[in-house]
Amino acid sequence: MEKRNEDExxxxxRKQNSDSAFRELYYQCYNRFFHIAYYYxxxxxxxxxxxxDVFLGIWNNRSMLNDVRNFSNYSxxxxxxxxxxxxxxxxxxxxxxxxxxxxxISSISSPEEKLIDDELFQCYIDAVDALPEKCREIFxxxxxxxxxxxxxxxxxxxxxxxxxxQLQKAVSKLKEKINAFILDSK
Amino acid sequence: xxxxxxxxxxxxxxxxxxxxxxHSPQGRFTANKSFNILQKKLSPRxxxxxxxxxxxxxxxxxxxxxxxxxxxYNTQSVSIKTISTLAEIKKIKLPDGTQVILxxxxxxxxPETFKEKIRNVNLLGKAYFEVTKNPAKPxxxxxxxxxxxxxxxxxNVDAYKDDPSxxxxxxxxxxVVTNKKQNRKLILKPDETAIYxxxxxxxxxxxxxxxxxxxxxxxxxxxxxxxPMQEIALTLSHRFNIKIEIDDTFLRRHKFTARFxxxxxxxxxxxxxxxTGNFSYQKVDNKIKIQLKQx
Numbered sequence: 001m002e003k004r005n006e007d008e009x010x011x012x013x014r015k016q017n018s019d020s021a022f023r024e025l026y027y028q029c030y031n032r033f034f035h036i037a038y039y040y041x042x043x044x045x046x047x048x049x050x051x052x053d054v055f056l057g058i059w060n061n062r063s064m065l066n067d068v069r070n071f072s073n074y075s076x077x078x079x080x081x082x083x084x085x086x087x088x089x090x091x092x093x094x095x096x097x098x099x100x101x102x103x104x105i106s107s108i109s110s111p112e113e114k115l116i117d118d119e120l121f122q123c124y125i126d127a128v129d130a131l132p133e134k135c136r137e138i139f140x141x142x143x144x145x146x147x148x149x150x151x152x153x154x155x156x157x158x159x160x161x162x163x164x165x166q167l168q169k170a171v172s173k174l175k176e177k178i179n180a181f182i183l184d185s186k
Numbered sequence: 187x188x189x190x191x192x193x194x195x196x197x198x199x200x201x202x203x204x205x206x207x208x209h210s211p212q213g214r215f216t217a218n219k220s221f222n223i224l225q226k227k228l229s230p231r232x233x234x235x236x237x238x239x240x241x242x243x244x245x246x247x248x249x250x251x252x253x254x255x256x257x258x259y260n261t262q263s264v265s266i267k268t269i270s271t272l273a274e275i276k277k278i279k280l281p282d283g284t285q286v287i288l289x290x291x292x293x294x295x296x297p298e299t300f301k302e303k304i305r306n307v308n309l310l311g312k313a314y315f316e317v318t319k320n321p322a323k324p325x326x327x328x329x330x331x332x333x334x335x336x337x338x339x340x341x342n343v344d345a346y347k348d349d350p351s352x353x354x355x356x357x358x359x360x361x362v363v364t365n366k367k368q369n370r371k372l373i374l375k376p377d378e379t380a381i382y383x384x385x386x387x388x389x390x391x392x393x394x395x396x397x398x399x400x401x402x403x404x405x406x407x408x409x410x411x412x413x414p415m416q417e418i419a420l421t422l423s424h425r426f427n428i429k430i431e432i433d434d435t436f437l438r439r440h441k442f443t444a445r446f447x448x449x450x451x452x453x454x455x456x457x458x459x460x461x462t463g464n465f466s467y468q469k470v471d472n473k474i475k476i477q478l479k480q481x
Contacts, residue, residue: 044211121204121207
């Protein structure tokens with residue numbers, strides 16, 4: 001499926017109440033959203049819940065979507081905030097049931113460090129998102145899911161050599177963007 | 187802070203860190219699997235229909251609800267509701283659909299559901315009734331001294347506590363008015379009034395009355411058609427919840443014809459009457475005293 005411009009989809013959703021455009025947006029963005037939510041929550045169930053709630057929010061507030069200038073940035077913040085709220089609620093619940101006053105202190109790093117982490121993470125997510133589809137899938141399968149070249153080659157019906165070439169391409173692009181980000185934030 | 191430029195190794199390490207900081211949705215968390223959940227969230231009322239499962243579940247629920255309702259209905263004593271008015275007129279709908287307009291400083295009592303064989307309500311004060319027809323369940327308005335039995339009809343009852351009489355005026359249908367001792371009874375036709383005197387314990391039967399006049403109050407209007415001052419004072423005392431005393435016998439019988447609407451307060455009304463009736467009034471200890479003008 002060809003990737004369509006998200007702004008186009010948003011306009012269609014807003015103006016025509018198009019649920020097919022909404023579905024397209026969903027399938028196009030779900031994985032990216034999930035990555036972001038999981039980064040903050042580190043739990044599949046929670047990430048799924050937050051991502052679905054964000055989609056629900058986008059649909060329910062579709063009339064206000066015309067204010068969105070940069071959807072990639074907007075959605076990142078949306079998911080980040082939703083995740084934070086979710087964590088806060090979870091924390092309240094678990095502290096009220098008195099079973100964990102354990103970890104939080106160690107997991108909270110200094111604000112500056114956290115800020116850079118978040119921004120670096122967003123840079124990474126955007127860079128991954130910007131990769132060509134096949135290139136991205138191969139990168140994620142091998143680096144994230146630790147699949148072997150052979151497995152991936154079979155899956156896409158291509159040679160392991162091509163897999164390697166695609167992976168290298170992905171890695172070099174990502175590194176390029178990370179480098180640029182570090183230079184930028186200096 | 188960090189050195190510039192980053193070595194390739196450092197960037198590689200950073201990338202590794204980033205890769206392992208999150209992951210793609212797997213298994214039941216994929217976009218495909220999650221879409222069903224999203225759809226359910228989007229339209230909570232849509233659900234997948236699996237006939238047998240749902241029908242049996244629904245049947246079980248209906249049975250449970252039915253039994254518990256029957257149990258509740260049969261064991262629960264019906265609670266009695268009381269609605270009272272102060273300086274306002276209230277429209278009330280009874281559980282059987284009967285419409286009641288309750289006048290100022292009046293109160294009505296009725297059960298939350300009419301379970302008994304008779305629809306019984308208690309009235310103190312004045313009210314206009316439009317009774318929903320139900321021949322199987324007679325409707326009875328109980329006042330302190332008389333009962334009014336109805337079979338779907340429109341009528342007005344004036345039964346303030348301290349009044350010497352209870353007045354029932356019929357607009358439509360037919361009613362039977364009986365006193366509490368059940369030894370006196372009157373059947374009213376439309377445009378007839380039954381006045382029960384508490385003192386003499388007898389009914390006065392008025393025919394061809396202007397029944398509309400008797401319910402003018404329900405629109406907030408006061409109508410007096412050559413009414414004696416005593417009657418006017420009584421009506422005003424109910425409307426404004428204040429005692430009115432008239433010192434002079436002549437004055438009590440003096441007749442007025444007048445019409446007042448909702449906007450006018452007690453003093454405006456008295457001032458108007460005073461100008462034609464040759465009397466003066468003053469407020470003493472929450473009472474209005476009316477006297478013949480001295481001259």
